[in-house]
Amino acid sequence: MQLTNRINRIQVSATAAVINAAEQLKAKGVDIADFGPGEPDFPTPDHIKKAAIKAIEENRTKYTPTGGIMPLREAITAWHKRELGSDYTAKECVVTVGGKHSIFNAVSVLIQNGDEVILPAPYWVSFPDIIKYAGGTPVIVQTRAEDGFGTKAADIEKAITPKTKMVIINSPSNPSGGVVDGPEFEKILAVCKKHNIWVLGDECYSHFVYEPHEPFSIASAKDSKVNVLIIGSVSKTFAMTGWRIGYTLAPEELIQAMIKVQSQSTSNPTSIAQYAALEAMRGSMDTVPPMLAEYAKRRKRIVEGLRAIPGVTCEWPGGAFYAFPNVSAHLGEGKNAAAKNCTELSKLLLEKAHVALVAGEAFGAPGFLRLSYATSIERIEEGLRRLEKFLSRAEAAA
Numbered sequence: 001m002q003l004t005n006r007i008n009r010i011q012v013s014a015t016a017a018v019i020n021a022a023e024q025l026k027a028k029g030v031d032i033a034d035f036g037p038g039e040p041d042f043p044t045p046d047h048i049k050k051a052a053i054k055a056i057e058e059n060r061t062k063y064t065p066t067g068g069i070m071p072l073r074e075a076i077t078a079w080h081k082r083e084l085g086s087d088y089t090a091k092e093c094v095v096t097v098g099g100k101h102s103i104f105n106a107v108s109v110l111i112q113n114g115d116e117v118i119l120p121a122p123y124w125v126s127f128p129d130i131i132k133y134a135g136g137t138p139v140i141v142q143t144r145a146e147d148g149f150g151t152k153a154a155d156i157e158k159a160i161t162p163k164t165k166m167v168i169i170n171s172p173s174n175p176s177g178g179v180v181d182g183p184e185f186e187k188i189l190a191v192c193k194k195h196n197i198w199v200l201g202d203e204c205y206s207h208f209v210y211e212p213h214e215p216f217s218i219a220s221a222k223d224s225k226v227n228v229l230i231i232g233s234v235s236k237t238f239a240m241t242g243w244r245i246g247y248t249l250a251p252e253e254l255i256q257a258m259i260k261v262q263s264q265s266t267s268n269p270t271s272i273a274q275y276a277a278l279e280a281m282r283g284s285m286d287t288v289p290p291m292l293a294e295y296a297k298r299r300k301r302i303v304e305g306l307r308a309i310p311g312v313t314c315e316w317p318g319g320a321f322y323a324f325p326n327v328s329a330h331l332g333e334g335k336n337a338a339a340k341n342c343t344e345l346s347k348l349l350l351e352k353a354h355v356a357l358v359a360g361e362a363f364g365a366p367g368f369l370r371l372s373y374a375t376s377i378e379r380i381e382e383g384l385r386r387l388e389k390f391l392s393r394a395e396a397a398a
Contacts, residue, residue: 010129014362018346022356033383035371036356038174038322039241042294044276045287048238051279055272064268067259068095068247072274075281076247080232083285084206085220088249094258095277097269099204099233099246102258104130106229106248107166109257110198111136115165120151121364122176122324124202127168128364139164140364145315145326149178153187160195167192169218170202172209175363175370176324177317179209182216189218193227204233204246207288209319210296225251237288238280245269245277295321298373298380305384306371309391321374324360328367330391338391342369353390355383 018036026032055061067073073090080086096102103126111117113135119127120141128138141159143149156167169188171180180188192199201218209215219230229250235241248258268274299316302323306314311329330338331345339345342359346369349355360368373380 006133006135009132013129014125015358018350018356018358021350025350025354030354032350032354032356033379033386034356034375035373035383036358037374038372039374040236040239040291040321041374041376042239042287042291044239044243045280045283047283048240048276048279052272052276055275060271060275062271064271064274066263066268067255068093068269069271069274069278072278072281073247075278076232077249079281080217080219080230080249084203084215084217086217086230086249087225088219089252091252092249092255094248094255094262095269095274096246096248096258096262097266098244099202099231099235100126101244101266102231102233102246102248103127103200103202104133105258105261106200106231106250106254107131107134107136108261109254111165114163116161116163118156118159118164118167119364120155120169120173122149122173122178122360122368123168123364124170124174125358125362127170136165137163143176143178145313148315148318149173149176149324150184150318151178151180151188153184153191156188157191160191160197164195164197166198166200168200168202170204171216172205172213172317172319174205174320175322175358175360175365175368176315177320177322179213179318181213185216185218186221189221189224189227193223197227199224199228200231201228202231204231204236205320206232207237208292208295208321210292210299210317213318219249229254234277234280238277239287239291240276240280243270243273243276245273295373298375298377299323301377302371302373302380302384305380306387309384309388311391321372323371323373324365324368325371326368327391331367342366345369349387349390353386355386355390 073093077088111134115136119138233246306325314325346359358370
């Protein structure tokens with residue numbers, strides 16, 4: 001079978017592959033300490049679920065406009081203005097089938113063969129493949145652990161060429177938890193405006209930041225609209241991953257282009273999920289602080305636990321719910337190595353220690369592992385115990 005070049009340019013999502021492998025073992029009755037899924041373990045708030053039930057009872061089960069129902073587009077822009085200081089209208093908003101869908105559509109309408117997209121690493125696994133699928137070339141800019149994996153404007157400017165069309169900033173970051181603070185983000189925007197480059201701000205973890213950081217959107221910066229497009233989602237903030245509702249905020253011309261793509265692919269997002277998202281955007285944010293407080297407790301335990309393992313270092317994530325430890329001291333060809341690389345190590349950990357996590361190579365960060373702490377303290381404790389036992393045994397056996 002001969003497949004197209006564009007499909008052969010991409011890989012299956014590494015995080016999806018880990019989840020599938022872990023689920024296969026769980027189906028056989030194996031107890032997995034699962035640090036793989038990048039989703040809240042909290043239930044969707046009741047008032048949101050009730051809104052979906054009401055939508056079903058009122059037969060709101062028909063097609064909607066491709067770009068989403070107008071009340072939801074209005075509510076998203078109002079929520080974003082209130083929470084993050086932007087100034088968009090409903091015509092500058094499109095509702096999509098999750099945040100990933102928004103990114104895919106945005107890249108599809110802005111990037112073509114020969115274009116370059118600057119992508120700070122560690123990066124979310126899907127960014128490079130979406131860029132490649134559109135015919136573009138990812139240009140990787142390494143961030144540094146000692147800087148908390150925050151992207152620097154000076155590093156972005158060094159990577160710009162005449163082919164550069166876009167810079168993607170995911171803050172807070174999946175997988176590192178790195179946060180770009182407001183002043184530095186505005187410097188990045190200034191660089192991009194100077195070179196007439198788009199800034200794609202992925203804000204899916206916007207409300208999960210730890211002190212001293214605060215929620216921030218580059219869309220709040222003065223005169224940002226011409227060069228900025230914002231990707232958001234209800235998935236993390238409102239524990240609605242399976243509902244699959246995301247959105248893009250951008251100039252109207254770009255939004256219309258994205259709606260055109262959507263009209264020939266998915267059409268509208270699920271009508272019932274849209275009404276649930278409408279309630280999320282209009283309703284209380286009271287469920288967010290308790291989630292963040294619980295994540296903060298888990299963050300403290302997992303980072304301290306990882307740091308207690310010999311040969312493992314770990315920075316404090318500034319946001320999101322991922323720990324990103326450096327385990328390179330346990331890797332290599334030497335007799336004391338647990339594995340050759342993180343990909344091999346992650347497979348051994350799943351098979352031998354029954355710990356599910358994602359190898360750093362998937363994020364452009366060899367030598368690192370991503371552990372989601374969107375799980376209970378008890379499971380974090382068990383996972384840390386298994387991880388330390390495996391690495392200690394491997395070293396002793398060597």
